[in-house]
Amino acid sequence: GQQVQQSPASLVLQEGENAELQCTYSTTLNSMQWFYQRPGGRLVSLLYSPSWAEQRGGRLTSSAASNESRSSLHISSSQITDSGTYLCAMRASSFSKLVFGQGTSLSVVP
Amino acid sequence: EAAVTQSPRNKVTVTGGNVTLSCRQTNSHNYMYWYRQDTGHGLRLIHYSYGAGNLQIGDVPDGYKATRTTQEDFFLLLELASPSQTSLYFCASRDWGEGAEQFFGPGTRLTVL
Numbered sequence: 001g002q003q004v005q006q007s008p009a010s011l012v013l014q015e016g017e018n019a020e021l022q023c024t025y026s027t028t029l030n031s032m033q034w035f036y037q038r039p040g041g042r043l044v045s046l047l048y049s050p051s052w053a054e055q056r057g058g059r060l061t062s063s064a065a066s067n068e069s070r071s072s073l074h075i076s077s078s079q080i081t082d083s084g085t086y087l088c089a090m091r092a093s094s095f096s097k098l099v100f101g102q103g104t105s106l107s108v109v110p
Numbered sequence: 111e112a113a114v115t116q117s118p119r120n121k122v123t124v125t126g127g128n129v130t131l132s133c134r135q136t137n138s139h140n141y142m143y144w145y146r147q148d149t150g151h152g153l154r155l156i157h158y159s160y161g162a163g164n165l166q167i168g169d170v171p172d173g174y175k176a177t178r179t180t181q182e183d184f185f186l187l188l189e190l191a192s193p194s195q196t197s198l199y200f201c202a203s204r205d206w207g208e209g210a211e212q213f214f215g216p217g218t219r220l221t222v223l
Contacts (some may be wrong), residue, residue, distance in 0.1 A: 033212060040198060043214040087153070089212075097168075098143075098212055100153045 003027075004090055006101035013108050019075040021104045023088035026069070030094060034062055034073050035087040037103075043087065047073070078108045113137065114215035116201050122221045123191050131186040131218050133201030139213075140206040142184040144168070144176060146197040147217075153200070159184060191222045 003026040013019055023032070034046040047055045047062045049071075055062045064071040071090075075082060085103045092099075114135045123129050135142065143158040155168035157176035165176055173195060175187040188195055198219055204212040 031210075035214075040217075040219070042216040043200065045211065045213065048211040094207065094210075097155055097158070102152050 004088060004099050004101040006086075006088055006104050008104060009102070010105040011107070013078045013106065015078060015080055015108055015110055017078050017108075019073075019078055019106065021073040021075070021086050021088075021106075022070060023072075023090070023101050024070045025090050027092045029064070029069070029071075030091045030096070032062070032064070032071055032088065032090045033098070034060075035089065036084055037087060038084045041084075046086075075106075078106075080108045080110065082106060083108050114201055114203055114213050116199075116215040116218050118218060119216065120219045120221075122223065124223050125192055127188075127191045127222070129188040129191050129220065131188075131199055131201075131220070133184045133186075133215055134182050135184075135201075135203040135213070135215075136182060137203070137205070137213075138181055139203035140181075141204045141210075141212075142178060143202040143212075144174075144184065144186045145200045145202065146170065146195075147200060148197050156186065188220075191220075193222045196220060196222045 005024045007022050031050045033048045035043045049055045059076045061074040087103045089098045089100045117132045144156040145153045147153050154170045156174050157168050158166045159178040177185045200217050201215040204210045
């Protein structure tokens with residue numbers, strides 16, 4: 001079946017540093033979505049892309065390399081409040097299910 | 111942004127008990143989904159629906175029933191709850207069509223003693 005791999009599994013940053021989180025996919029991509037979650041909290045949609053198009057939102061940018069079946073989430077100037085889990089999810093077609101990665105746990109320290 | 115609400119937010123029951131989790135979305139989305147989230151397993155799809163009266167089996171359906179009574183309302187039923195069903199449950203919805211964004215509810219924490 002479709003697989004989504006996220007890396008790294010965990011990441012520690014000093015406040016102000018930039019981060020790059022990655023997702024790789026095992027199949028073709030119809031759309032992708034990045035989510036943020038605090039422990040036990042709701043899934044907050046960060047960025048959504050109906051294709052391989054780059055998306056921007058504040059300090060966040062998602063980019064993709066279709067020939068490598070890979071997408072990245074860039075977080076610039078990290079803040080302590082960015083700490084939490086980041087999940088990527090992809091859909092292979094309009095009618096297929098959203099497939100999630102296992103997440104990257106981000107800790108931003110002073 | 112699409113609004114997806116869930117109730118209850120927290121529920122404690124005993125083994126063998128009946129539980130109904132409710133989900134409502136107010137954006138007339140066609141698709142609705144039930145997921146569970148567990149440490150080490152990530153998000154797993156239980157059941158989903160294309161519209162009122164429609165049900166589709168997800169990846170981990172055993173022990174769960176679901177019913178879509180209206181376009182807005184999707185219910186998850188645990189008729190004989192077991193401790194293995196202790197989890198964080200999320201409902202989600204999205205519109206029909208090419209590459210539609212998916213929106214999640216706040217989650218329900220279920221504990222089966």
